[in-house]
Amino acid sequence: MASTEGVIKEPILAADGTPLKQALRRSQARERRAAFFLVAPLLLFILIVFAVPIASMIWRSVYNPEVRNFLPQTASALQQWDGEDVPPEPVFQAMAADMIVGVENRTIGRAAARINREIPGARSRMMRTARAVDEWSAPYSEKFLEADERWADLEFWRLLKRETRLITPAYYLLALDYEYTAEGEIRPRPEVYQIYKSLFWRTAWMSMLITGICILLAYPISYLMATQPTRIANLLLILVLLPFWTSLLVRTSAWIVLLQQQGVVNELLVALDIIDERGRLRMIYNRTGTIIAMTHILLPFMVLPLYSVMKTIPPSYLRAAKSLGAHPFRAWWRVYFPLTIPGLAAGCILVFILAIGYYITPALVGGDSGIFISNLIAQNMQGSSAQLKLAAALATILLAAVLIIYWVFNKLVGVDKLKFG
Template identity: 75%
Template sequence: MTDIAANSGPSSPTEITTADGTPLKVSLRRSERRARWRAFLLVAPLLAFLVVTFGFPIVAMMSRSVYNPEVANYLPNTAEAIQEWDGEGIPDEAVFTAMAEDMRVGSENRTIGRAAGRINREIPGARSQVMGTARDLDEMQPPYREAFLAADEGWANPTFWRLIKRETRIITPAYYLLALDFEYSPDGEIVERPETYQIYRLLFIRTAWMSLAITGLCILLGYPVAYMLATLPLRTSNLLMILVLLPFWTSLLVRTSAWIVLLQQQGVINELLVWAGFIDTGDRIRMIYNQTGTIIAMVHILLPFMILPLYSVMKTIPPSYMRAARSLGANQFTAFTKVYMPLTIPGLAAGVLLVFILAIGYYITPALVGGETGIFISNLIASNMQGTSAQLKLASALATILLLLVLVIYWLFNKLVGVDRLKFG
C-alpha cells in the first residue's frame, strides 16, 4: 500500500502526451519553433532586399570615409618603412631606399604622379620635387639619402616626411575632420581650417535651421487644413482631400519649376505686385535662388506629409468631446486647446518627424531654387560624389555625419514623444 500511494501521489503526476506519444511540452516547443521559422522565411526576401539595398551601401559608405589606401598603394615600400620613423629630423637610409624603389616602379606604372599630386595639395611644390627626383633617379647611386638631399632641399623638410607618414595610413579620420572644418597640418596636428574655408559647419547649421523653419511653416499651414478636412461634411472633405493629394500626381521637377516661374523677378507674383501698385518696376522682390525660394518651394512639397497624419488622427476624435467641454463651462478656445489639441499630438508628432527628416536630406528643390545661399548639405554631398577619389571620401564622411545626425534626432524624438505613440494614418 505504501508503494501504491507513493506512485499515485501528487509528487509524480501523469505526464500529458500527444496522440503519437510525444510529451505535450516538447510538441508545443516544436510547433512554436516551426511557426517562427515559417514567419522568418516569409520576411526573409524583404530582409535580404533591405540588407542588399540599404545595409551594404551604408556600410560601404562609412568604410570609404575612413579607408585611405591610395598613397599607400602608390608608395607601398615607403609606407612600410616610414612607420618605424619617430617623426623627428630626417628619416634614415631605409626610408629613402624604399622611396627610390617606389619611384622606379611608379614611373613605369605612371602612378608616382598621382601620389605626388596628393602631397602637393598640402605642400605646394612637392610634386615638382618628387617628379624631378624621379626623372633623375637612374643617374643616382646609393646611398639614396645623400643623393636625394643633394637633388632637392625639399627632401630635408621633416614636414614633408610627416605628411608622407600620415597619408600612407590605411585608416584615417582626416575626412571627418575636414567635414567638421578641421584638418591635419602637415606636422600631424589637428587644426581649425581658415575661416574663409569653413563651409561644411555652416551648411550643416543652415540645413538644420531651414528644416526647422520648413517644419514650423508646415505645422502652421497644415493644422488648420487638417482640422477643416476632419470637421467638414464627408462629401466636401473628400473633394478637398483630392486637392491635398493632387501634388503627388505631378512630377517633383514640374512643381519646382512652377515655383521658379512664379517667384522669379520677372515672374507672376512680381508682375501682380507691380500691376497692383504695391512695388515699383525697379523694386521687384527677389524670392528665388535664395533661402526664401527654397523654404517656399519645400513647404509646398512637404505640406501633404503634415496634413495627412494630422487628418488621420483628427478624424478619430469624437465631436462630443468638444461639446462636453463647452457644456462644462469652457469657451471655444479653451475647449480646443485643452481637449482637442492634446488628442492630436500623435498625428502632429508623426507629421513633424516626417517633414523634418525629409527636409534635412532634400536635394532636388534646393539645387533648383536655392542658389548659393539656399542649398543644403545634401547638395554639397552630391557635388563631391562626382569629383576625385578624395572628394568621394569627403562626400562619404559628410553623408555619414548627416545620417548620424538624423539618428540622434530620431533618438531624442523617441525620448521626448515616444515613437510608439505616432500615428501615420
C-alpha cells in the first residue's frame, strides 16, 4: 500500500489562477456590495423621510434649552442652590446680569412667558424688574425683594432651576396628565385639566369600534364578491375602489351635507314621518359623525384583504362540510372562517392603525366630543415652543402605543401569516 506521507496537496485554483476559496470570497463580497447599492436608495429614503424626523421629534420632546439659553448665568448659579431657602446673592446677581442682556436682546420676555405658564403673574413681575435692574447696584438680593416681595417665593426659583435643565421629562408627564412640580415631585394634575389621558382612551376605543364596524360590513361584501362570477365581482370591486378616486376632503365634506340637522338623512326621515321637525337627529360634529365618516373611509382597507383571501378558498370546502352533515353555519364557522383569518387580521391591523392616527375627518366632523389625540397634536404644533414640545411628546407616546399594539398583534397572530392582497 502506497504511503501518502510527504505528498504536498496542491490548492484548487480558479480559472485566473487564484485559490478557489479566495476567489469565492471575492465573488460573494462583490454580490453583497451590489445588493447593498441596489437597496441603498431605499435605505437613504427611509432614513431621510422616516428615521430622522422621528428621532428629531423624540429629541425635541425632552430637549429644553430655551430658558437656559435666555438666562445662562442664572442657570449656572442655581446649580449650587439647595432649594431650601431664598437663593444667595450670587443668584440674584446672575439674574440681574441676564435681565440686562435679555432687555437688550429682547429675549427676557420669552423666558418670562415660559415661567408664566406654570406660575401666573411671573411674566409681569420679571418684565417690570428687568426694566429697572440696570439702575441697581449690589447687593442685588435686597433690591429684588424691595421691588417685589414675591422674589422670595421658593416655588418660583425651584421652577426656574427645573426649567434650566437641558433634558426634562416634564412634557411626557404633562402628556399623561401628571405635573412635574418645581420641587421635582410628580403628581396627578387637577381633574379639570386632565384632557390628554381621556383623549388617548377615546382615540383607542373609537378606533376599535370603527374597526369592529368595518369587520361587520366588510365580511358580507367580501364574501359576496368572492362568490360571484368574475364579471360581477370586478364590477363590485370597482364600486369598492370608487371612493379612492375622490379626495378625502370631499368625501368627509359629503358626510357633513348628508348628516347635518337640515341634511339629506334628516329630511328623508321627516318626509317618511319617522321623526318630526323638532326631533331631528344630531349626527354631525360629535362622535357619531366621526364613526360614520371614518367607517366609510376605512371600509375598503378591510374589504380588499378579506376579498383577496376569500377568492383563494375553493367553494368545494363548504359543500364538502355540508355533505358530511354539518349545519351551514357550523360549516362556515369551522371550515370557511378559519381560512379567512389572515385577510381579516391584515384588515384589522390596517384599519386600526390608520384610524388611531387619523386627523382630517375627526377635525371636520368630530366637534368637541369626536376629535382624536392627533387633532390635539396638530393644535399644539401651531403654538409656542413649549406647545411644540408637548406635541412631540404626545406624538411619541402615540407612536410607542402603536408599536406595542403591533408587537402584541405579532405575538398573538403573527405578521408573517397576514395576506394583504
